Amino acid sequence: MALSRLASSSSSSSSRSADLLKPLCSAISLRRPISTDTTPITVETSVPFTSHQCDTPSRSVQTNAKELLTFFRDMALMRRMEIAADSLYKAKLIRGFCHLYDGQEAVAVGMEAAITKKDCIITAYRDHCTFVARGGTLLEVFAELMGRQAGCSRGKGGSMHFYKKDSNFYGGHGIVGAQVPLGCGLAFAQKYSKDEAVTFALYGDGAANQGQLFEALNISALWDLPAILVCENNHYGMGTAEWRASKSPAYYKRGDYAPGLKVDGMDALAVKQACTFAKEHALKNGPIILEMDTYRYHGHSMSDPGSTYRTRDEITGVRQERDPVERIRKLILSHDLATEKELKDIEKEIRKEVDDAIAQAKENPLPESSELFTNVYAKGLGVEMSFH
Amino acid sequence: MLGIVRQKMLEQSLKKIRPAVSVLRSYSSAAKQCSLIRNLCTNLKISRKIVISGRCVCKNAYAYANMVMLMTVREALNSALDEEMSADSKVFLMGEEVGEYQGAYKITKGLLDKYGPERVLDTPITEAGFTGIAVGAAYYGVKPVVEFMTFNFSMQAIDHIINSAAKTNYMSSGQISVPIVFRGPNGAAAGVGAQHSQCYAAWYASCPGLKVLAPYSSEDARGLLKAAIRDPDPVVFLENELLYGESFPISDEVLDSSFCLPIGKAKIERKGKDVTIAAYSKMVGYALKAAETLEKDGIDAEVINLRSIRPLDRSMINASVRKTNRLVTVEEAFPQHGVGAEIWFDASIVEESFAYLDAPVERIAGADVPMPYAANLERMAVPQVEDIVRAAKRTCYRSVS
Numbered sequence: 001m002a003l004s005r006l007a008s009s010s011s012s013s014s015s016r017s018a019d020l021l022k023p024l025c026s027a028i029s030l031r032r033p034i035s036t037d038t039t040p041i042t043v044e045t046s047v048p049f050t051s052h053q054c055d056t057p058s059r060s061v062q063t064n065a066k067e068l069l070t071f072f073r074d075m076a077l078m079r080r081m082e083i084a085a086d087s088l089y090k091a092k093l094i095r096g097f098c099h100l101y102d103g104q105e106a107v108a109v110g111m112e113a114a115i116t117k118k119d120c121i122i123t124a125y126r127d128h129c130t131f132v133a134r135g136g137t138l139l140e141v142f143a144e145l146m147g148r149q150a151g152c153s154r155g156k157g158g159s160m161h162f163y164k165k166d167s168n169f170y171g172g173h174g175i176v177g178a179q180v181p182l183g184c185g186l187a188f189a190q191k192y193s194k195d196e197a198v199t200f201a202l203y204g205d206g207a208a209n210q211g212q213l214f215e216a217l218n219i220s221a222l223w224d225l226p227a228i229l230v231c232e233n234n235h236y237g238m239g240t241a242e243w244r245a246s247k248s249p250a251y252y253k254r255g256d257y258a259p260g261l262k263v264d265g266m267d268a269l270a271v272k273q274a275c276t277f278a279k280e281h282a283l284k285n286g287p288i289i290l291e292m293d294t295y296r297y298h299g300h301s302m303s304d305p306g307s308t309y310r311t312r313d314e315i316t317g318v319r320q321e322r323d324p325v326e327r328i329r330k331l332i333l334s335h336d337l338a339t340e341k342e343l344k345d346i347e348k349e350i351r352k353e354v355d356d357a358i359a360q361a362k363e364n365p366l367p368e369s370s371e372l373f374t375n376v377y378a379k380g381l382g383v384e385m386s387f388h
Numbered sequence: 389m390l391g392i393v394r395q396k397m398l399e400q401s402l403k404k405i406r407p408a409v410s411v412l413r414s415y416s417s418a419a420k421q422c423s424l425i426r427n428l429c430t431n432l433k434i435s436r437k438i439v440i441s442g443r444c445v446c447k448n449a450y451a452y453a454n455m456v457m458l459m460t461v462r463e464a465l466n467s468a469l470d471e472e473m474s475a476d477s478k479v480f481l482m483g484e485e486v487g488e489y490q491g492a493y494k495i496t497k498g499l500l501d502k503y504g505p506e507r508v509l510d511t512p513i514t515e516a517g518f519t520g521i522a523v524g525a526a527y528y529g530v531k532p533v534v535e536f537m538t539f540n541f542s543m544q545a546i547d548h549i550i551n552s553a554a555k556t557n558y559m560s561s562g563q564i565s566v567p568i569v570f571r572g573p574n575g576a577a578a579g580v581g582a583q584h585s586q587c588y589a590a591w592y593a594s595c596p597g598l599k600v601l602a603p604y605s606s607e608d609a610r611g612l613l614k615a616a617i618r619d620p621d622p623v624v625f626l627e628n629e630l631l632y633g634e635s636f637p638i639s640d641e642v643l644d645s646s647f648c649l650p651i652g653k654a655k656i657e658r659k660g661k662d663v664t665i666a667a668y669s670k671m672v673g674y675a676l677k678a679a680e681t682l683e684k685d686g687i688d689a690e691v692i693n694l695r696s697i698r699p700l701d702r703s704m705i706n707a708s709v710r711k712t713n714r715l716v717t718v719e720e721a722f723p724q725h726g727v728g729a730e731i732w733f734d735a736s737i738v739e740e741s742f743a744y745l746d747a748p749v750e751r752i753a754g755a756d757v758p759m760p761y762a763a764n765l766e767r768m769a770v771p772q773v774e775d776i777v778r779a780a781k782r783t784c785y786r787s788v789s
Binding site for chain 2: 095096097144147148153155156157158159160161173174175176177206207209210211212237238239240244245246308309366367369371372373376
């Protein structure tokens, strides 16, 4: 016990002592309390960053056991949540559209690690995991997906319209590309209010061709807005591969006068490094584009099998070689921060958490009929049209 | 081409089997399968369901049969596009996922394979851009059929639809006509939320220079889409996602490749004498169901399928109102400034049928709220058959308990 306390209380100068103690600890089967260990660990990103009109951040990322385990836990939770949503959709408990994020978890988690809740995030309809990263609960997710009162939008929004204003998460948008000018607007307001915070506006490779994006970027650059445009390039805009939709698939370069960075979106640490860099840049110099090279395992939505326009080999290939959760698992194991069993236990816990949340959400009631007419306006008009 | 040949062969074969000119068109599901017709269909590889009802004498090659063919709205639209593209090489398709994906709702299935990538074009997700390009192409004289994955996304392109397409013939005093069709699903689907459920009929129909069509049945879908493609003016063609999979009986006249319905003419789906119910798109089906319920209560409703929102078939609506003296309008859209409001005003004031009305016009429309997601709220936000029945009863002074 004493040894572990020694190890855990070690700070900056004691990395060597930690190394000395490590074999001792394992020999005595004592474990440092891994969940709170903040000894810095340096990890190299999978690939170096590529940049356009700016410097590249270093490939070496500072992290620690606590952060890595948080990454693992959060991404595993998101993964399980999306898979559970798949089953719920097939059981017809989720209606309408359901766009799943599994494969792309590293972007949500890495970004969150680099910023605070004062910074804003806005995204399109593939928003379940981004919502959770911003502090949303599993119950809020599942209840909203099933259209119940406990949902984050009280059942009135649905899968594509999750919001969490108190964490500066602005949704959740159904119209491709529309969230980017909205995000630049958030950045405008942050600058206007002198908040020293930034906005991350996420969009896909399909949305990258939208004209309104370039209009908003132009204004953001003219006015030096702290806007960070993040292209989550999963290489397919619904059923159309990027080379069939974009003349130039180098999305990080499309800002032309605005600098850009290309990032391995399956590497949570690379994402974190890039977002830290981008935040610093945006606060001083205005908009910057981040292109996250990522991948979605599911089709575009639950109505799309996802295999008519890409091969199953491609999907399994990415899963085997670039899976974000597996990458962190390997890192944790190789740095001896936890055992395989401990990680499996975390996953079991997560499974139970997800199952509990679903059970709770299923019990939750549908919204009251009167809710049909609430929140049309912030300030009521005193006149309501009702139809017999 | 092959599709048309097959249909012509079927027609000729039918004529041999059916010497009588008049054919009963019935929905009867109790089919006495005629083996002759079954063999015929196998030989021609007809994929559409054929339901045969009535007496069938197969002793000779001479059989009496009341033949009714069923076709889904999806097939109707696909075959109409196919035939029009085949007939006129200037017609081409443009939209998201219309080609390789076979259409987001499979309406354009098989057309890329048949006509090639020069005539079936997959676009990036950039409505403003590709709609502008399509309108420009129409200026030059070719005939684009632009698909919006839903009409909600047409709002991104609405400047081009209104300012570039609708107004140009007028502004150029007739020099530049715009033979373009904008088509796609309109209105509410199921559980798709506020940004994917709006009905745009009233917005587009308020604009001079546009023609706005809203088919209900497969016959409507085929005839009106063909008419839209052949029309030299910009046409907004409002389909409905929930109707795509529904089957309707069609006659062989409808199957003919030259079949076309006139723009601006409504159809009386059900003749009646007590109350007129005017509706378009999916609500026509609801109105027909309401009419069945009303019949049990002794109210004989006349159901009008508007088919054309701009121009509205004002003469038919008013002739009906002057006959029944009562009017109920039904739409899924938001109530204010809607199609129902226009019909009310038209019937009452413009066409001066006011004196013929024995009760105020009832307007059934969607709730005046963005479409909620929760299933119970969504159900309350769109008209249901009971709402139409209650409104019709109110016009007949029947108490509604």
